[in-house]
Amino acid sequence: MASEELARKLQSRLAATQDAEPRPEPPPQHSPVHQQSPVHQQSPVRPRPPEPEAACGDSSSELSAKLTRRLDINEGHAAPRATRVFNPYTEFKEFSRKQIKDMETMFKRYDTGRDGFIDLMELKLMMEKLGAPQTHLGLKNMIKEVDEDFDGKLSFREFLLIFRRAAAGELQEESGLMALARLSEINVSTEGVMGAKDFFEAKMQAASQGSKFEAEIREEKEERKRQEEEKKQRQAAFKQLQSTFCS
Secondary structure (H helix, E strand, C coil), X not given: CHXXXXXXXXXXXXXXXXXXXXXXXXXXXXXXXXXXXXHHHCCCCCCCCCCCCHHHHHHHHHHHHHHHHHHHHHHCCCCCCCCCCCCHHHHCCCCCHXXXXXXXXXXXXXXXCCCCCECHHHHHHHHHHCCCCCCHHHHHHHHHHHCCCCCCCECHHHHHHHHHHHHCCCCCCCCHHXXXXXXXXXXXXXXXXXXXXXXXXXXXHHHCCHHHHHHHHHHHHHHHHHHHHHHHHHHXXXXXXXXXXXX
C-alpha cells in the first residue's frame, strides 16, 4: 500500500512539473488559420474611384466662378473689379481735348450718385432733360448696346463709345443712343458746330490734325503758368501791404 501511494505522489508531481514547463508553439504550417486561403485572411478592399483630371476640374471651377459672377451682377451684389487706367485723350483721339472735357462735364452732371457711373434712373433723367424720353425697356437696350463689362450701367468710357459709334455710323437712326448723341452734341460742342451732322464731320477732321492736339496742350500749360504768375504777384502785393502796416 505504501509503495502504491508513493507511486501516485511521484506521478502527480511529474504531471505538475510538465504543466509548468512552456510548451512550444505549433509551427505556422500546421495552424488551421494559416492553412486558409489568402482571400479569407485579408479583409476586402474597395477600389478607389478614379479622380477627375486636373484640366476638367479647373474648367469646372472657372465656369462656376463665371456663373456666380453673372448671378451676382443680375442680383446687384457683384463686387467692383479692379479696372485698368483709362485715358480718354489717347484712346479717343478723334475727339479734341475741349470736346472730351465738355462731355465729361455733362457725364458728371447726370451722375447724381457721384459713383462714376450713369445707371438706369440717371439715364432716364438725362433723356428726359434732352427732350427724348425713353421707355424702361428702351433705356435698358441703350445701356446694353455699349455695356462692355455687363454691369448694367454706363462708365465714362462707355459714354464716349456712344459718340464714337454714332460718328462711325454704327447706330440705328431711330435708336435712343443716336438721339442721345445728336441732342447732347449740340449742347456739348462749343467749337462752332451748328448741328450733329457738322459735328461728326468736324470730329473726322480733328482725327487727322495731330498738331491741333499738341497746340491745345501747350495752351493749357501756358494758361496754368499765367495763373501761377498772377498768384505770385498777388502774394507779393499782399506781403508788401502787410509790411507797410507793420512798419
